[in-house]
Amino acid sequence: MSEEILQIRDLEISYGGIDAVRGISFNVNAGEIVTLIGANGAGKSSTLRAVSGLIKPKAGTVTFCGEDITGKDPNAIVSKGLMMVPEGRRIFPNLTVLENLKIGAYLRDDDLEQDIEMVYGYFPRLKERSWQEGGTLSGGEQQMLAVGRALMGRPKLLMMDEPSLGLAPIVVQGIFEIINRIHEAGTTVLLIEQNANMALHVADRAYVLENGKIAAEGTGRELLADEKVKAAYLGT
């Protein structure tokens, strides 16, 4: 049994009286890729936002590496090694590519050279454009930059919110290959996706979110074969 890196217990989130997440529990073990899939509005993004500290949950606990981080500030959570690739990439358009990478390591004071080279190794395109402003990159390049930026924080857990959103299928393919490589290099990944097919293929385990509750769980392969999941999310 491998070590639990992230543990969510009975998490509830509401916005102005509307319950977005209604008591979900799940966990991510060290070395895994875990994915949360579900339709728009199922509560996936809210869950990630609560884990990263951007919003305070109404109830429940979030434990990261054995420490209760429920309701803590993002700053404190990042410092423990939890980085997020936000939905819509959200790179800083007015910073150069290199600065965007450096800012991912904002809380570190040590030498960044090695990490920058590592990111450039994953994404050679970024190296070519390192002096360009982030806003001048294409959507796919911005997604690479957002992933690279998060890696600069040397995350123990990398959370990705809809990395495939709005990207061409060929680019999505590339992003998922990189997710696999990052995972093989030893990073634990929590992935949120509407593209269930892609997500289930890379994931070790998956949870299906419906209306703020977990409707199904299993290994990626199990869910790919599940009739209900097939009908609702895979369109087959």
Added chain:
Amino acid sequence: MEYVISVLLSGISVGGQYALIAIGYTLVYGILRLINFAHGDVFMVAGLLGIYLTATLPISISLPLVIVLTVALGFTIERAAYKPLREAPRMSVMISAIGVSYLLQNTATYVTGGQPMTYPTIPFLSDTVNVAGTQTKWVVLITPVLVLILVIALTQLINKTKVGMAMRAVSKDFETSRLMGIKIHSVISVTFIIGSALAAVGSVLFFTNYPAVTPTVGSMPGLKAFVAAVFGGIGSIPGAVLGAFLIGICETIIKGLPSSWDVSVFSDAFTFALLIVILAFKPQGLFGEAATDKV
């Protein structure tokens, strides 16, 4: 000829003093999208602090202390009046800023009894010097040089340092900045600290050449500095500085026109009219970004 030189010199000097105030407006706007209406009054308080502190302490202590206390004031205003409204609509923060502006003015009236206070003569700054045949004060020569040095230092800070990088990041996206581990409230405080420090330096230079400090004395320079910032493209530091120099030179030239023309009383009106014309052709200001509202 000599007259022209003296008018230009004094225009550049006044412009430099506006520039030091304008940077405070443009920095805060750049990061909070807030017009900090209290900034001109912070400048006024710095003037009063200069009067009270130099009365009891030697210049070498009192002037640095003016800067330190003005910074403390700017920091406190942000924490007390703006930070609690971070999630509120921008209009609410603006009203809070107007409230702070009046609080400072009324407090100044209470403390001074509403009497105009004479700014002390600062040795060296107030000494006269001969330039190309015209008599002027050292402050007139020193101001543009000092402004240039401070502006270069500030742009280096913003473009080359980690805190500068954080300021640029926060100015674009609060939430993602937080996800990078940046404490956005600290970064916002830094912008208020820089803005207040520059306003304090500006107050020493400005009031050395100005008859008296009154509780409302910050309004006009504050307004002109704000306009300079808008003219330069609000959010842009080089823009604010250039705008401030232009306004300073314009108004000094108009004031310096022959008295028989009888236009000097309209110097402010003409200056603003000129800006309206320029903005009509370049609505974003000189170096402003295309209108993108913050998401």
